[in-house]
Amino acid sequence: MSVxxxxxxxxxxxxxxxxxxxxxxxxxxxxxxxxxxxxxxxRLKAEREAAAARRNLLTQDAIERTxxxxxxxxxLVTRFYGRVREDALLxxxxxxxxxxxxxxxxxxxxxxxxxxxxxxxxxxxxRAHLPLNLVGGHFxxxxxxxxxTARDVCPPAAAALFIDKARRIADSFExxxxxxxxxxxxxxxVLRS
Ligand code: HEM
Numbered sequence: 001m002s003v004x005x006x007x008x009x010x011x012x013x014x015x016x017x018x019x020x021x022x023x024x025x026x027x028x029x030x031x032x033x034x035x036x037x038x039x040x041x042x043r044l045k046a047e048r049e050a051a052a053a054r055r056n057l058l059t060q061d062a063i064e065r066t067x068x069x070x071x072x073x074x075x076l077v078t079r080f081y082g083r084v085r086e087d088a089l090l091x092x093x094x095x096x097x098x099x100x101x102x103x104x105x106x107x108x109x110x111x112x113x114x115x116x117x118x119x120x121x122x123x124x125x126x127r128a129h130l131p132l133n134l135v136g137g138h139f140x141x142x143x144x145x146x147x148x149t150a151r152d153v154c155p156p157a158a159a160a161l162f163i164d165k166a167r168r169i170a171d172s173f174e175x176x177x178x179x180x181x182x183x184x185x186x187x188x189x190v191l192r193s
Contacts, residue, residue: 015040058117066158068115070108076162077107080149089141093132114165129173130180136188139174143167143189167192 062068081104084090097103106123113121146166150159171187178185 015044055117055119062116062161066115066161067155068158068161070112070116072154072158073108073111073115076149076153077104077111079153080146081107083145083149084142087141087145089137090145093134093138111162114169115161125169126173126176130177132177133181134173134177136174136185139170139189143170164190 081094081100084094106121109118109120110123110125112118143166147159147163150162150166153159154162167189168187171190174189175185175187
């Protein structure tokens with residue numbers, strides 16, 4: 001007579017099999033669960049390593065194509081936010097930033113993740129912007145300053161990549177901000193010359 005073995009339940013948080021019911025008391029089944037758990041964690045580790053290797057290749061490729069370096073990102077972020085803080089329209093919006101060293105470090109990680117795929121930024125930028133009640137004029141000014149700074153700091157191919165990414169992200173923030181305020185906005189910056 002065949003013995004029906006329970007299928008181990010998968011834990012939603014860890015994605016590994018959970019030991020339940022008979023697995024706790026039956027040595028054979030508990031051993032099976034342990035083996036499955038180990039196989040899955042080995043596979044997850046291998047997948048994480050493969051993803052890191054792919055990211056490194058993408059980073060190398062981006063560096064070779066554009067000449068962007070972490071130093072260049074640092075210079076762009078420092079100069080851009082220096083201008084933003086002095087700007088009559090944007091400066092007051094940024095008064096909520098409590099710790100500028102932390103903010104600049106976060107923005108360096110953000111841009112490193114965006115243009116070099118370094119995976120260093122783990123925040124939620126959309127959520128940070130929705131409460132700021134930003135409107136079209138804010139985005140126009142932010143992009144003007146960002147684009148001027150990118151052209152001052154970076155060679156053309158690098159500046160073009162930063163500017164393209166910034167316009168796309170600004171458009172997505174602008175459309176989301178409009179939706180939250182009950183308006184409809186379309187992407188205005190991504191296609192401008
Ligand atoms: C109208 C233009 C914009 C204004 C006035 C603005 C303003 C701000 C302010 C005040 C913060 C700090 C929020 C806080 O500490 O709670 C912030 C955070 C941030 N901004 Fe903007 N922003 C603008 C557009 C953009 C764009 C276009 C990008 C990206 C291309 C961007 C990227 C970020 C990031 C990554 C953060 C950090 C979010 C986090 O806490 O993880 N911002 N911005």
